[in-house]
Amino acid sequence: MSSYDAIIIGAGPAGLTAGIFLSRSRIKTLILSDVIPGGQLILTHKVANYPGVENISGYQLASIMKKQAVSFGCEVKANVKIKNIELNGEKKQIILNDNTLLESDIVILTPGGRPRNLGIKGEEEFKGRGVSYCATCDGDFFTDKEIIVLGGGNSAIEEAISLTKYAKKVTIIHQFDYFQAFSYLVDEAKANRKIHFILNSTLTEIYGNETVKGVKVNNLTTNEINDLYTDGVFIFIGYVPNTDFLKGKVLLNNKNEIIVSKNMETSIKGVFAAGDCIEKEYRQITTTVGEATIAAMSATNYLYNKLRFKV
């Protein structure tokens, strides 16, 4: 069994930030991640609104965060799966898939989220053959083609604008008659002659032969379904929290987001949470980093009070 003062579950910006703050306070900290460190940050081609950094790729920013955490003594174990987690009691226990037993006084939950799939006919079948989740990765395959962007948040609108560099026509399809994206982005999209809009609508099917050739569009007001020609579908319809393994362990809301206090404490003593897994309104790298700082400082106080009480 390996013992730590703190174990952080998840190595996105929240987990890495908590790792930096805890390790710098000389708290023996381990970060666990089921994939390579960086979380959804590595899915971001360019970060332009992180204060103090003019322009950087998400991958680079995540790499720097990891390097900082490690420089303060934080351990990072990537590509590990959790078999069981026991959060009640003074000592928290985590068993990994290879039966390694880990123990800690505090746990910080930062498992993040993952892009939401549409879950309609043709989505999986045409993945990589016209269905994409990354404009910067696949945009050049759609040069002079017609494409659809599904979604109305910041990611959808930003990616639609970015795709006009390649495609001859971009149609944004959104389920509401308004956008959740920042108004300056919506204004930029509306001013772009290559971008068209279909509102109050969603997709019910993606079809084609070797590649995507069309979609069925469901008008949510009239319930009519119409065919629309397209060469590709880019899907940006939000995220779901990676909290399945926490059901019954900490208090979650009806969206499976972790409920936390203003100090980022969960319903369980000694367990804190931050990032895209928690119940909150705004999801930015900067908000996540702030929450993780609060979680780490609250956890530090919790640990010191615990030690003081023992003495």
Next chain:
Amino acid sequence: MLYTNLKHIEKAEELKKIISENENVMVCCGRMGPMCIPVYAAMEELEKEYTHVCFYDMEFDNPEAHIIRNAPETKGFMGLPFVIYYKNGKVVKATSSIQTKEQIKEILDTYFK
């Protein structure tokens, strides 16, 4: 330049030599992008488990990668990375876009028993 811990293929001739000399070969052809990085990471991990498979990457924008970009098996591919699985020098499977570690394992277990 691909910043991975996998062995890199730089030339088309090199790929031909590798698949002629090895029974099971998996090649991921991509960039350092968000859909490609998780595939490289999964391959790095699987390399330890599947010792009978040779794992390589190749940079998509390398002109020599035409051997993968223009392969008949990748016709119609519109998502990075392009991944090709070779058995005894022949393509047995090709995928486009991101794949999970579990999806890759399923392919390895099916074609490279």
